[in-house]
Amino acid sequence: MSDIRVVYDGRTYLFAPGTTVTIGRSSESSVVVDDPTVSREHAQLTYDAGGWLLSDVGRGRTFWEGQDVGQRRVTRPMDIHLASPDGPLVHVAPGVAAPGPGPQPEAAMPAVATPAVVDGGPPGQPPGSTQELLSALHILVPIKSWLTNRGWRTGWRILVIPYALLPLVFLQLYSNTLNPATPGWAYSLYVAPLWAIAFYLLIRPGRLGRRELLAALVVIGGVLAWMQVVTINLNGHLNPSRFLDALGVGFNEEFTKAVPILLIALVLRKFRNARWDVRMWMFLGTVAGLTFGVREASQYTAESVLGINHNPGQVIVGILSFAERVFVDGFQHAIWAGISAFFIGIGINYARRRIQLIVAGISMVALLHALNDWILSHTNTLWPWVGIQALSLFLFLGYTLTAHSIERRVRQSPIFRGESILADQFSESSPAP
Numbered sequence: 001m002s003d004i005r006v007v008y009d010g011r012t013y014l015f016a017p018g019t020t021v022t023i024g025r026s027s028e029s030s031v032v033v034d035d036p037t038v039s040r041e042h043a044q045l046t047y048d049a050g051g052w053l054l055s056d057v058g059r060g061r062t063f064w065e066g067q068d069v070g071q072r073r074v075t076r077p078m079d080i081h082l083a084s085p086d087g088p089l090v091h092v093a094p095g096v097a098a099p100g101p102g103p104q105p106e107a108a109m110p111a112v113a114t115p116a117v118v119d120g121g122p123p124g125q126p127p128g129s130t131q132e133l134l135s136a137l138h139i140l141v142p143i144k145s146w147l148t149n150r151g152w153r154t155g156w157r158i159l160v161i162p163y164a165l166l167p168l169v170f171l172q173l174y175s176n177t178l179n180p181a182t183p184g185w186a187y188s189l190y191v192a193p194l195w196a197i198a199f200y201l202l203i204r205p206g207r208l209g210r211r212e213l214l215a216a217l218v219v220i221g222g223v224l225a226w227m228q229v230v231t232i233n234l235n236g237h238l239n240p241s242r243f244l245d246a247l248g249v250g251f252n253e254e255f256t257k258a259v260p261i262l263l264i265a266l267v268l269r270k271f272r273n274a275r276w277d278v279r280m281w282m283f284l285g286t287v288a289g290l291t292f293g294v295r296e297a298s299q300y301t302a303e304s305v306l307g308i309n310h311n312p313g314q315v316i317v318g319i320l321s322f323a324e325r326v327f328v329d330g331f332q333h334a335i336w337a338g339i340s341a342f343f344i345g346i347g348i349n350y351a352r353r354r355i356q357l358i359v360a361g362i363s364m365v366a367l368l369h370a371l372n373d374w375i376l377s378h379t380n381t382l383w384p385w386v387g388i389q390a391l392s393l394f395l396f397l398g399y400t401l402t403a404h405s406i407e408r409r410v411r412q413s414p415i416f417r418g419e420s421i422l423a424d425q426f427s428e429s430s431p432a433p
Helices: 129-140 143-148 155-174 182-203 210-235 243-271 278-310 312-349 351-376 383-412 421-429
Strands: 002-008 011-015 021-024 043-048 051-056 062-064 071-073 078-082 089-097
Touching: 002 021, 002 043, 002 051, 051 089, 155 182, 182 278, 182 312, 182 383, 210 243, 210 278, 243 278, 243 312, 243 351, 278 312, 278 383, 312 351, 312 383, 351 383
Parallel strands: none
Antiparallel strands: 002 011, 002 089, 021 043, 043 051, 051 071, 062 078, 078 089
């Protein structure tokens, strides 16, 4: 029989046969791998008549030489990666032969280097006190270990850095600017990625590969271009205080967000025969809405800033209006665009009612949009406006919860797909939710 040697982050662990060795993020693991991509209980090593056996036990996978381990005998030294082929590296190898008969410890404790104590400290201090202090600092503030930790490669930690520093950077860069739209641009762009992450977690559209990210970039560019050429000019001729004009604004702005989604969907369907999950279209819709909101917020936040300047008595309202535009404007447009994109996705996938579905989706949110704008100019209280927003949010969250089941029912209904045998076959072969 032989022991098993595990090396991680410069530390060596030695375990005797009969020990179950757990590897994971949990502090109770035999080998603790402090990395957010690693499961709390990720892998384990067990010993039986055939020797040491490495097995996956958590949600994450373990890789050796680029291949998923699953379960494998450890017959020679192995460099395994946790969570991904480039994840945290753990070296596993059969160790030295265990001693002969006699009681064996259940598991050998990991070797911990004891710092040497040397003389030569400052006069009046016990010998070795300076070295002990430096050793303690090295243990308590392990800068080298932090700098080489693979956890920096995960997006969440990287994201914390700009979000902690950017407000200070804005103050430095824009403290002398005279353009009142600048804070709107800066802080709307600052908030939009946070909403995008929230929408991704709510909608769960699946993996974002190169094709999906390229589609998102096309959506952003298409919305900005259409706004500049069409939307702004058309809105300039409409007065939202009149309901029909407010409805015109609603259709104008919702169509702006829907155009790039619809074009991408039609191109993929016609030339690549690609059929994306409706939740991916819904997520791309929120990207379009956030883009629209960032562009629009820059204009309205400028008005808030100038209003504060010209009417100091309205400073509180002005500040709150600025914050509402920065934090919520993009969110409002995103949930409307997400709903219409849901209907676009359904329409693209089921051509029999394609036009009706797309028109219904855009019309639904255009009406909500129109009511939102019209109510603001006809009431002295904001509660009806809050109600419209709550209804919009309820619809959006409802679709995030049931998008898959709705699409499945559409696929099974002759109302949307007709009586096609191919549609029946597709229905039977589609994965269960």
